[in-house]
Amino acid sequence: MSDLGDKAKDFADSDKGEKATDAGLGKAAGAADKATGGGHGDQIDKAEKAADDKIGK
Numbered sequence: 001m002s003d004l005g006d007k008a009k010d011f012a013d014s015d016k017g018e019k020a021t022d023a024g025l026g027k028a029a030g031a032a033d034k035a036t037g038g039g040h041g042d043q044i045d046k047a048e049k050a051a052d053d054k055i056g057k
Contacts, residue, residue, distance in 0.1 A: 018056040025051055 011017040029048040033041055 012056040021055045022052065025055070 012021055025048050029044050032044050032047075036044070
């Protein structure tokens with residue numbers, strides 16, 4: 001099972017993986033912003049940046 005985790009981390013650390021994770025986080029942030037009616041944009045942006053800092057390069 002650790003091989004799968006290692007492969008996922010290696011992918012997330014690649015340029016292609018970084019683009020994919022950024023796109024996914026952006027979509028999630030957009031959905032959260034829409035769900036909250038745009039009232040929590042600053043908090044959503046902070047959460048998106050924190051997640052991006054933890055995922056990938």
